[in-house]
Amino acid sequence: MVSAALLLPLVSAAPPATAGRPAASDVLQRAFAAAADEYGVPRSVLLAVSYLQSRWDGHGGAPSVTGGYGPMHLTDARTALASAPHHSHGAEDPRGDSSRAAKHVVDAAAPEPSALPGRLRTLERAARLSGLAPERLRTSPAANILGGAALLAAAQRELGHPASTDPGDWYGAVARYSGADDTATATTYADDVYDVIRSGERRTTDSGQVVALPADPDVVPETGQAAGLGLRTAVTAGTECPRTVACEWVPAPYEEFGEGDYGNHDKAERPASQSVEYIVVHDTEATWDVTLKLVQDPEYVSWHYSLRSSDGHIAQHVPLKDVGWHAGNWYVNAKSVGLEHEGFLVAPDAWYTEAMYRTSARLVRYLAQRFGVPLDRQHILGHDNVPGPTAATVRGMHTDPGPYWDWAHYFELLGRPFTPAAGPHAAVVTIRPRYTAHQPLYTGCTEPGEACPPHGSGAVRLHTEPSESAPLVKDAGLRPGGQDSTAGVNDTGARASTGQSYAVAERRGPWTAIWYLGQKAWFSNPGAEPTAVGTRGWVLTPREGLAEIPVYGRAYPEAAAYPAGVPVQPLSPLPYRLPAGQRYVVGDRVPGEYYYAPSFDTSGHRVVRGREAYYEIQFGHRVAFVKASEVTVSRV
Structure with missing residues (x-):
């Protein structure tokens, strides 16, 4: 029923960045111990379930993307529903193919709260089981942990298992806590929880507290309990x-x-x-x-x-x-x-x-x-x-x-963490703020111009000068009229994100300037708390004799490459220029290529390839393309 492959851990390239730091308080650790004791749940099980749900963060009582609250991710999705999925938002054509009419889709209404599945309403059940008010479960981490422990204990009873002190005896209850409606998902979730128990974890939470789960490599989960979950295949x-x-x-x-x-x-x-x-x-x-x-x-x-x-x-x-x-x-x-x-x-x-x-x-x-x-x-x-x-x-x-x-945590799980590959004065930097502590102001989460609640972020703000009071850099594509970029949560005009690499243009004290959208863009990068790390890479600049070169949003072939019956696609430069003397980090060298597929009948579909080659570059917050014939590439 459970493949041995499901027990394999994710790649872990390094211990958590916060490992070994002194605890600001042990309040949260004691809350887990108290809740585990009150409901007869092994402490390691409660801690590991919470880690898989939230990495022990409470998020200040704010809801998650599924309406989940607190370290145990108790869900009340009524507060987090949106009016339409993002492919229905704005003017974007999801296909992005100018050879056919734009594809725009209609809004889809969100479901009524009463129609939400049980996995999105666990806070209600936790309130009934624990006797704690829903508002306390949302806002108090200690109460939230009690609510989660009550759910685990109830699942153990309902499955007919005793409140054992052996963590391995709680496999079925852990699988049920996932809210999954099929056996494979529930067991995959439980296997991950037991992987955390075996390997242990230690982390500083978003409230500044250190929580630790000692490793228990000898735990043996009773995986056969999955048969009693009654879930679909x-x-x-x-x-x-x-x-x-x-x-x-x-x-x-x-x-x-x-x-x-x-x-x-x-x-x-x-x-x-x-x-x-x-x-x-x-x-x-x-x-x-x-x-x-x-x-x-x-x-x-x-x-x-x-x-x-x-x-x-x-x-x-x-x-x-x-x-x-x-x-x-x-x-x-x-x-x-x-x-x-x-x-x-x-x-x-x-x-x-x-x-x-x-x-x-x-x-x-x-x-x-x-x-x-x-x-x-x-x-x-x-x-x-x-x-x-x-x-x-x-x-x-x-x-x-x-x-x-x-992105930083995501790439740690991918086994490719963003670590320094060069010294602090490297010619290329990779953006890497400390996510939890880095909390730039964003606006527009609920109302236009209204400040979003403070929250960790992997993006840094880019200014025209080395000062927090300087205007943000402009994005000529987003605002053709020349207006400044804003702090809006959906405004990408002056934002560099974790893992993105840029060529350094200048340094002044704790500030670093990078080349960005054809201009010099500054971000705060103090040595004591850096928001970028040095790296090495390939960069390009316009070849000698060219004052500037166009930038493209797609790498399409030259007109001569298109066969009869396939309409020529215009190269259509973006509203940016890459001036001489500026350098941008190179991704791939790619051939000009276009997939012609505008009809249901696939017999006429063609892949058109040209002789013109392009380089992908990190140009702004978004990637872009430039012609290989117009640039010089070097290693720095």
């Missing part, structure tokens, strides 16, 4: 997932409807037809049930995988050989895999469960190995890093997963 036929995750097949339709219209993806033969170069991380801005409903609608759009927040469950919708409509840029769509994570970008203190981070990292590692995709930020993109394909589309591009996605 997910449909796995057709899925392309690693054995270390729970994955089911929920297919997106490939159907023709209307006059020459069809949905909701394109057939292809990747990687034989085209290489896969990118994995794009999205959030759904919708609940799980709404997400699955939409991706099965032929008139909507599509992506390859959805990941559930509460337990990390994965549903695959589109075969990897085919092209999903998700990134808003056809060149990127044709060469990428899209991952939608259940979540809400602009929810106050938006955050994600450890369970979802872990299964997502396992999936990305599998995909990267399968397609040879490098594990770096120029290939593992957020939707907010995908460039607009043309000047007219830049303003409508989406901004998920946003500044609260923890």
Whole structure:
């Protein structure tokens, strides 16, 4: 029932950055001990479940992306519902293909609170079991831990197991705590909890407290208890997932409807037809049930995988050989895999469960190995890093997963942490603030201009001068009128994100300037608490004799490469220029390529390749492309 592969731990490249720091207080540690004793739950089980839910963070009583509160992630999703998923927002065409009419989709209403599944309403049940008021469970970490312990104890009773002091005897209760509705997901979640118990953890939380779980490598979970959970067996036929995750097949339709219209993806033969170069991380801005409903609608759009927040469950919708409509840029769509994570970008203190981070990292590692995709930020993109394909589309591009996605932790799980590869005076830096402590002001989470609650962030602000009072740098694509960028949570115009690398333009005291969108951009980078680390890499600059060069949002072939019957796609420079003397970090050298697939009948589909080559670069918050013939590349 439980594959041995599910017991394999994630790659762990280093101990937590906060390991070994003195505790500010042991209040939280004592709260776990008291709750475990009161409800007869082994302390290691309670601590490990909480770690997988929240990494022991409380988030100041604010709800998570699924409406989960506190260290035990007790859910009350009524407070976190959005009005529509993100593919329905704004002006972005998810296909991003100018050879056919723009694909815009209608809003989808959020479900009524009474229709939410039990896994999104665990706070209500915890209140009944513990006798604690819902407001206390939301705002008090100690009460929240008591509520979680009450849920675990109730699950143990309902499964007919005694309140044993042996952590291994709680496997079934842990699996039920996940809220999963299928056996594979529940057991994958439980296996992760027991992996945490075996390996131990120690971490400083967002409230500044050190919580420790000593390693218990000899624990033996009673995995046979999974048979008594009474859960369904997910449909796995057709899925392309690693054995270390729970994955089911929920297919997106490939159907023709209307006059020459069809949905909701394109057939292809990747990687034989085209290489896969990118994995794009999205959030759904919708609940799980709404997400699955939409991706099965032929008139909507599509992506390859959805990941559930509460337990990390994965549903695959589109075969990897085919092209999903998700990134808003056809060149990127044709060469990428899209991952939608259940979540809400602009929810106050938006955050994600450890369970979802872990299964997502396992999936990305599998995909990267399968397609040879490098594990770096120029290939593992957020939707907010995908460039607009043309000047007219830049303003409508989406901004998920946003500044609260923890890229540093994600890449630690991928086994590729962002560590220094060069000294403090290196010519290239990689953005790497300390997520929990780094809390820049954002606005617009609930109302335009209104400050968002303080929260850790992996993004740094970029100024025109080395001063917090200096204006933010401008983004000519987002604001053609020359207005300044803002602190808005969805404004990517002056933002550099964890893992992104830039060439250094200048240093002054605790400030570092980088080349960004054709200008010098400054961020605070004090030696005592650096927000970037030195690294090495390849950089490019306009070749000698060129005062500036155009920048593109897609790497399309030259006009002469298109055969008869395939309309020539314009190169269409973006509204930016790359001036002589500036340097930008290089990703890949790629051929000009265009996948022509505008019809349901695949017989006319063609991959057009040209002689013109391009370099992908980290140009601003988003990546971009420049012609290889117009630049000089060097190693620094």
